[in-house]
Structure formats: C-alpha cells, structure tokens
Amino acid sequence: MSELDLILSAAAGAVLLAICATLWALAQRRQSDEKLDTLRLKIAGLEAGAEAAQASAEAFDSALLAVEDGHALLASGEESLAACISALGLADGDPQHVVAALMRADPDHARRLRALFERGEACAFEVQGPHGVVAVEGRAAGALAWLRLSAVVGEDAGLPTAPRFAAFLDARATPAWIAAADGSPVWVNAAWLAAVDAASLDDAAAKGLSFDKAADALAAEAANLGQKREALRWSSFAGRRRAFQITAQPLEGGGVGVWTEDVSELEELREALKRHVEAHDETLNHIADAVAIFSKTKRLIFHNTAFAALWGLEPAWLAERPTHSEILDRLRQRRRLPETADYTKWKAAELDRYEALDASPDDMWSIPDGRTLKVGRQVHPLGGIVLLFSDITGELRLKAQYNALIQVQQATLDKLNDAVAVFGADGRLRLHNEAFERFWNITPQQLDLAHDFEGVVELCIPRLHDMGFWRELKGRVADTDPAARAPISGEVKTSDSRIVVYQSRPLPDGATLIAFGDVTDARKLESALADRSAALAETERLKRDFVGNVSYELRTPLTTIIGYSELLERSGENLSERGRGHAAAVRSAATQLARSIDDVLDMAQIDADEMALDLEDVHVAQLLNDAAARRADEAAAAQVVVKAEYPDDIGVIRGDIKRLAQTLDHLTENAIRQTPPEGIVTISARRALGEIQLQVSDTGRGIPFHVQAHIFDRFVGRERGGPGLGLALVKSLVELHGGWVALESEPGAGATFTCHLPEEAQGAAGHPELGF
Numbered sequence: 001m002s003e004l005d006l007i008l009s010a011a012a013g014a015v016l017l018a019i020c021a022t023l024w025a026l027a028q029r030r031q032s033d034e035k036l037d038t039l040r041l042k043i044a045g046l047e048a049g050a051e052a053a054q055a056s057a058e059a060f061d062s063a064l065l066a067v068e069d070g071h072a073l074l075a076s077g078e079e080s081l082a083a084c085i086s087a088l089g090l091a092d093g094d095p096q097h098v099v100a101a102l103m104r105a106d107p108d109h110a111r112r113l114r115a116l117f118e119r120g121e122a123c124a125f126e127v128q129g130p131h132g133v134v135a136v137e138g139r140a141a142g143a144l145a146w147l148r149l150s151a152v153v154g155e156d157a158g159l160p161t162a163p164r165f166a167a168f169l170d171a172r173a174t175p176a177w178i179a180a181a182d183g184s185p186v187w188v189n190a191a192w193l194a195a196v197d198a199a200s201l202d203d204a205a206a207k208g209l210s211f212d213k214a215a216d217a218l219a220a221e222a223a224n225l226g227q228k229r230e231a232l233r234w235s236s237f238a239g240r241r242r243a244f245q246i247t248a249q250p251l252e253g254g255g256v257g258v259w260t261e262d263v264s265e266l267e268e269l270r271e272a273l274k275r276h277v278e279a280h281d282e283t284l285n286h287i288a289d290a291v292a293i294f295s296k297t298k299r300l301i302f303h304n305t306a307f308a309a310l311w312g313l314e315p316a317w318l319a320e321r322p323t324h325s326e327i328l329d330r331l332r333q334r335r336r337l338p339e340t341a342d343y344t345k346w347k348a349a350e351l352d353r354y355e356a357l358d359a360s361p362d363d364m365w366s367i368p369d370g371r372t373l374k375v376g377r378q379v380h381p382l383g384g385i386v387l388l389f390s391d392i393t394g395e396l397r398l399k400a401q402y403n404a405l406i407q408v409q410q411a412t413l414d415k416l417n418d419a420v421a422v423f424g425a426d427g428r429l430r431l432h433n434e435a436f437e438r439f440w441n442i443t444p445q446q447l448d449l450a451h452d453f454e455g456v457v458e459l460c461i462p463r464l465h466d467m468g469f470w471r472e473l474k475g476r477v478a479d480t481d482p483a484a485r486a487p488i489s490g491e492v493k494t495s496d497s498r499i500v501v502y503q504s505r506p507l508p509d510g511a512t513l514i515a516f517g518d519v520t521d522a523r524k525l526e527s528a529l530a531d532r533s534a535a536l537a538e539t540e541r542l543k544r545d546f547v548g549n550v551s552y553e554l555r556t557p558l559t560t561i562i563g564y565s566e567l568l569e570r571s572g573e574n575l576s577e578r579g580r581g582h583a584a585a586v587r588s589a590a591t592q593l594a595r596s597i598d599d600v601l602d603m604a605q606i607d608a609d610e611m612a613l614d615l616e617d618v619h620v621a622q623l624l625n626d627a628a629a630r631r632a633d634e635a636a637a638a639q640v641v642v643k644a645e646y647p648d649d650i651g652v653i654r655g656d657i658k659r660l661a662q663t664l665d666h667l668t669e670n671a672i673r674q675t676p677p678e679g680i681v682t683i684s685a686r687r688a689l690g691e692i693q694l695q696v697s698d699t700g701r702g703i704p705f706h707v708q709a710h711i712f713d714r715f716v717g718r719e720r721g722g723p724g725l726g727l728a729l730v731k732s733l734v735e736l737h738g739g740w741v742a743l744e745s746e747p748g749a750g751a752t753f754t755c756h757l758p759e760e761a762q763g764a765a766g767h768p769e770l771g772f
Helices: 003-059 078-088 095-105 107-119 154-158 162-170 190-196 201-207 213-225 264-286 305-311 315-319 324-333 343-355 393-415 434-440 444-450 453-460 467-478 520-569 577-607 620-630 632-637 657-674 726-736
Strands: 062-068 071-076 123-129 132-141 144-152 176-179 185-188 229-237 240-250 256-262 290-294 300-303 363-366 372-379 385-391 419-423 429-432 488-493 499-506 512-518 616-619 641-645 652-655 680-688 691-698 740-745 751-758
Touching (some): 071 078, 078 123, 078 144, 095 123, 107 132, 176 190, 185 201, 213 256, 290 305, 419 434, 453 467, 467 488, 577 726, 616 620, 616 657, 620 632, 620 641, 620 680, 632 641, 632 657, 657 680, 726 751
Parallel strands (some): 641 680
Antiparallel strands (some): 062 071, 123 132, 176 256, 290 300, 290 385, 372 385, 419 512, 499 512, 691 751, 740 751
8 A cells, every 4th residue: 555545544534533533522512411401400409499498497487407527507497596596595596506505404315416416316305495495306317417496485385296295195004096087097106006916006007906996986986077986995905804985086187086094993993883882782672671761852762672561662653763751741641650740840850850960869650550660860971861760569579578577587586495696608697586685694785786796705705605616606607618617516504504505507698597595404304304214114124024924923823723624624423513614614714814914915015016927928718717716606605696708809918817816806706795695796808909908897786986086095995804905905916017997886886897907018117107
C-alpha cells in the first residue's frame, strides 16, 4: 500500500473515530439530561414534602428537632419551639439547650433520651415546666434521632398525650380495647392480649381469638346505634372464672371504646347476699313464731308461712303487699284482734310505732277465740318495723300447770315425815320441806340465807359432826361424773344419840334429792320384834317337838288299844253282845283319835314347810271310785248314798295320790255327817280350762252364811270330837298342789265343795297368793 493510501486510511479512521465520539457524547448528554430531569423531579417532590412536613408540624403546634452525634438542630416548627421554650422557662432558644433542659428535668427523662440517641429506642414522656407541659416523642431514623416537642398550656395542660394515654390503658389490669364498627378490635391493651393468650393483636386476629364474642357484638351494637351499651359477662381470666362489667362507648371520629371492670367480688357478694336472704327467709318460714316485716311506707315486704297460718290470711292477698293498716282492718273484720272500745285510737297508736327509734316492749294480745299472743316489735335496720307474734296459749297453760305441780309437790313434801332437800347441779338449795327444818332445828330465814350446800352443812353440823359424811354427800351433789352421782343410803348417829337413815337420789334434771329419817324408835322396835321373833321361833320349835313327841307317845298306846279292841270284837261267844259293843266303841274312838293325831301332824308339817308332794299320774276315775268305796260302810250306817260321777274321758291328773285321797276322805266324811238319812253325797270330777275340778256335794242341811266365811279356818265346825282341822287341812293340801278350794252352800239346800286343781301340779308354787 502507498503512502497516500495510508494517509487516506488514517484520515478515514480519524473521521470515523470523531463521528463515534460525537455520537457517544450526544448519547451521554441525553442520559445526563434525563437524570437531571429525574433529580429535578425528586428535588421538587422533596421540597413539596418538606413544605408539607413543615406545614403539618406548624399546623399541629409541634417542633421537630434532629439530633446527630449529640448535636440538635431545628428541623421545623420554630414557633412551636418558642412555645416549648416558654413553657420550660428557658432564656435561650437554642435547640441544644432545649435538649439539655429536657434531660435535666428528670433522671428518667435523661435515661430515655440517651437510649434514643445511642440505641435508637423510641420514647414518649412529658416534662413539667414552670409555665406548662412539654410533650416529647422520640423516634430514630438511620443515624438521626428525631424529637417532636409539643407545648400544652391552658385548659389542655392536664390532658395526657395519645401515647401516654395508650400506655395508661395498657397498664390497666382488665381488658380494654378500641373496636371497629363491626366489633372487631383495632387496638387492645396488654390485659386483653393476656386474656386471649396472644403476643399481639395481629397474632390474635390470625388465630381468630377474641376476649368475648358477646362483647364484640355489644361493641357493634353500640357503633350501629350510636349509644352507650353495657352488659355483665362471666369469662375465664387469669385461670379462673370472673365477672366483668363491659361498657361500649362510641368515640368521636369513629370506632368504639370498650373497657371492662372486674366485678367478680361484687357479684359474688351479690350472690352471697341473695343466698343469705333466701336462707333468712327459709329459716323464718320454718320457725313457729309468725314474722312480718313492713317497710318505711308501712307496706308488707315479707311474711313467713306461720304469719299467714296464725291469722288465717290468704297467701294471694298477702302477696299483693298490703299496708299495715289494711291488714289490721281485715283482722278486725274477722274478729282476730283484741277487743277495744276505740279501735281507731288503738290502730293509730299501733301505726305510730313506726316513728319510735327503739324497740317497743312486748305486748300480750288476748284474742276473742281464746288465744293469747305475745307481740314483739323491732326497728328494721333498713327502715320500717318487724313484728313477731308468738302463740303462748299453750305455754301459759303449761306454766299454770307447772306452778300447780310445784305447789302440789311442795305440799306433798311438807306432809312427809322425812326431812327432804333438793340441791341443783350447781349445789344451790332448790327445795326443802318443813320436816327438814324441824329435823335439823333450822329456821326458814336461816335456809334462805344459806343458799348452797356448804351453807346448809354449816347449819346442820351442830347435830352431826362427821365432816367425812358431809364431804361424801357433797360429792353426790356437785360431781358431774354420773358414777359419782349414783344413789347411796346408810345410817349415821347424831350428837343427841339419834339414829338417822339417809339416802341420795339423782334426779333427771341433774338435781340431787337428799332425805333424812329418824329411825331411832323403829330400830328399838325392830330390836324388840327380833327378840320376840326369836322367842316365837323357839316356841314354834318347842311346839313341833311337843307335837311330835306327844304324837309318838300317843300312837303306841292307841295301837295297843285298837288291836285289843279288834281282838275283843272277834272273840265270839266269849264276850257278850254288850261287851262287843263296848269294844267296837273303843276301837272307833281310838281310830278317830289316831286320825286326829295324823291331822295335827300334817298341819304341823305344812306349817313348817316340811311337807313334800310325791307327784305321779293319778287316774281321776279310780281316785273317785276308791274314795266312794272307803266311805261306803260309814254311809250305810248313816243311811246315806255315796256315789261317784265323772265323764268317761276324765283322764289323769298330776298329783300326790295319797294327799288327794286324804282330801276327798275329809270332804266325804264331812258331807256324810251333814246329810240326814236318805240323803245323797256325790263325788264328781270335770275338766275345764287346764284344770280338774273335784267336787263333793251333799243334800244336807247346808252351812249358815255367817259360818261360810270361816269354814276353812282351823278349829271351826267342830262336831262330835276331833280338833276341827279337816277342812283347814283340805285347803292346805289343795294349795300345795297349786290349786284352791271353793264353797257353794245355802242353808237347807246342801253344800258343794270344789277343789280346783291344775292338770300339772307344781308343788306349792301354783298360787302362793292364796296362802294369805
């Protein structure tokens, strides 16, 4: 390539380079112009924002300070800063001096400002100056700390700022919040968050938590109506169920302020008061006395069931709460009030008791139906009056009866010969009779002064010196141990040689009765009777010995006499007829004498309780037949018919066959003697009501009435010899079998002796009362 070509190529390259540089420069300028326009727009926006911020700061009377590295500059609000300087009483208007004054006002303020400048912690507080209050709000933005100062003077000086008021609500112990028109919370305090267990309102909204759905509905209702609404709700709070008074108040500018008051204690007290009133009413309804409570307006506000029952008033009418005057008028119409000559005056006096400041004394009302009422009046603590009516008719009757019984008791004790005193559980003398005064030679005046047991003992000591005796009696009176109050009795000897018996008896009411009796004469008489009893016992022994000895001594010759008389009767022709008659008479007399001796011995044995029965089964029919056969010869000689009558099923009886035969022999012999010739003696038996009745009846001359009462006595009815013990022995033998003997007779119509014998004889234990 030539030098020219090279020159041309270089020139063309230079031109192209110039063109490219020009084009790049044009492009760069265009970009610079665009950036410049953008910056101008931003500057215009910032200027507008600054002007708006300045305008807003100045519109709201606040000054804005920017603090960087401890140096404070006024950003806006020069006039507001001047107002703050005036409120703080500062002479210099430098922002740095203002910040220094804020830190000097309170150590806590200084701590909050340092935390803002060093760590960017937001703060809000108020500073009290000589001429007003300055509200301070601090926020951090990058390296700058911003302080907004607002001066509060005049009527608004006492009002807290919005942040401080929010802090105040946040410190409340009960939930408080601000709700939207639909009732949903838009601001809540810490207590609300603690109640729903949420970290923040957003957290609670995300979880759908609410303090109380009914409270939210109440807030929505207050917002829709534009009126304050209140309600009482029970909710769970702090781990227990509590009552809250919820108030929803529409706020200016929109929204509803909702706050709660914990009224759990008030509601619990209200419930307790309600239960107390119900229990009080229930208690009054169960007492027997009639109770009526009237208010200050003299209208019935309460009555128990006894009140309606006492006066016979209709419950429905009483439920209408009539006045006191209306109740008195209705009772008067039904004649259930005391009769009085001037009812109007009486009623006025009754109603005037509402003006009394103290409780009136009780009255006694005598009602025409015969009842007596005790009327009590008390001033009600809440005003009005309380009336209590007690039907004391029965009480008065019982009191009269009690007084009468006391008088009868006292009169009865006064008639006793024994000295009687009654001491209460407290040792005081309650009752004594006149014999007590005479016994111890004490006057009634002395006993009135003695009062208690110790005083009575001092009066009695002159006649009975034994203090051990009195101490023992005191233990019986005053000791509360039931074992110590057990009854005692004994004898003591007084200083005048009297023998005194004493006894103590605990009474049901805790009192103790002590009785003294002078038994000196009785002891002397007992001694004499004991001597006499010993003498009688010795006499009885001698009698038994004598009877036994005499009977034994008599039996031997009688046996000889009877034997020889029988031998003479059988001697045949060796003895004349007259001689044989004499021998028969001797034998008969000896036989009768032997039987009499046997009767005497039997009676003596019975009297000495030495006769024992030999019990066995006795065939009654055989017993009657044998008795009739034994007396056949004697009856034939007397021209009397003896017969036995009994039913076929008469059976057996438990008894002593020897003694039963002896009984029938005596009754049959007695009947034959009392029956004239051609007469009939009947021996019969019958069974009735667990007993066997053995009867011996005759058609003789009967027994006179004056003799019948003593027919079974000893030595009565004695005829033709014999000691007269036959019927007495019959009575004793039947009673030994546990039975008894009865007599039926009329003069001239014969006699019937009936022996009532039990089927099962029990020795002498059958009817001991018949032995009198």
